Amino acid sequence: MNTRKILFLSFLFVAILNAAPDPLPSPPPSSSTQMQNLQTITPPLVGGDRDPFQPMLVPKDSIIVTPTYKPNYFKEQNITLPTTARRINKVVIGYQNVDGSMAEKNIVLDGDVDWHFPLRLVQDIQDFHAKEVIKRPDPTPGVERFEPYHEFIFKFTGKKLFVQTPFLIRRDIPLGNPPKIVLDFIKDELGTYFNKDFQTALPYFKFVDIKTHEDFYRITLVLDGKYQYEISPEKDGFWVLLQ
Numbered sequence: 001m002n003t004r005k006i007l008f009l010s011f012l013f014v015a016i017l018n019a020a021p022d023p024l025p026s027p028p029p030s031s032s033t034q035m036q037n038l039q040t041i042t043p044p045l046v047g048g049d050r051d052p053f054q055p056m057l058v059p060k061d062s063i064i065v066t067p068t069y070k071p072n073y074f075k076e077q078n079i080t081l082p083t084t085a086r087r088i089n090k091v092v093i094g095y096q097n098v099d100g101s102m103a104e105k106n107i108v109l110d111g112d113v114d115w116h117f118p119l120r121l122v123q124d125i126q127d128f129h130a131k132e133v134i135k136r137p138d139p140t141p142g143v144e145r146f147e148p149y150h151e152f153i154f155k156f157t158g159k160k161l162f163v164q165t166p167f168l169i170r171r172d173i174p175l176g177n178p179p180k181i182v183l184d185f186i187k188d189e190l191g192t193y194f195n196k197d198f199q200t201a202l203p204y205f206k207f208v209d210i211k212t213h214e215d216f217y218r219i220t221l222v223l224d225g226k227y228q229y230e231i232s233p234e235k236d237g238f239w240v241l242l243q
Contacts, residue, residue: 079119088113098226148196152210152219159204159242161221162234169238170216172231179226181240185217204242 091107113119146154153164167185174181194217197209207222227242 074123076120076122079121081113081115081119083115085113085115087111088119098228144200144202146198146200146208148198148208148210149192149194151192152194153237154208156200156202156205159227161205161240162237163219163240164237166236167217169231169233174229176226179223181221181223181229183219183221183240185219187212187216191217 088109088111090109093105093107094102095105096102144156146156148154151165151167155162155164163183165185167187170184170186172181172183191212194210194212197207199207204224204227205221206224207220209218209220209222211218211220221240223242229243230239230241232239232241
């Protein structure tokens with residue numbers, strides 16, 4: 001093949017390549033792919049998809065619960081009066097409430113005093129014992145046990161109350177005048193009927209009331225003062241911890 005014919009074929013091949021059509025563009029993503037991308041970047045809902053009828057508290061596996069705060073009780077204080085003091089008229093005690101606010105209590109007194117002898121302010125901390133008939137002995141020392149029903153067993157230890165029950169807590173409500181804690185439990189349609197109340201003759205938790213409503217059980221704990229509290233669920237009941 002001569003040189004002229006080779007050059008002609010080369011030019012023809014280059015022209016054919018330049019005239020070739022552009023490659024087709026990539027097809028747009030399908031609707032399913034777009035939905036997957038949207039699901040990937042969509043933030044999760046917070047609280048909106050929670051079933052309002054599910055209990056707020058669920059049991060957990062634990063057997064020991066201790067309060068987060070250990071009180072440091074005041075015991076006693078000697079008060080020395082100046083040498084000019086002859087009579088005592090009143091005592092003013094400043095104290096802090098459970099909500100952190102400060103207040104004072106004035107106690108009117110009347111009597112002669114000898115400044116040589118100091119006055120003594122003492123808090124008389126005593127051990128209280130239950131005297132209620134609805135009581136059964138408990139092998140744990142320092143625990144007062146009340147068993148009005150097999151489904152509700154109460155164990156009091158100072159500021160701690162353990163309620164042994166198979167029912168889950170639906171909600172808890174603090175109330176005042178007198179201070180109390182209301183606990184509502186989930187009830188089956190054919191649930192057992194409960195109706196009983198009793199006094200504990202103990203400090204902190206004075207009175208317990210158990211009532212049956214149409215779709216829940218209610219326990220009311222009457223306290224001897226205003227306290228903050230915490231509820232800690234367990235595998236066979238729950239703790240009420242006063243602070």
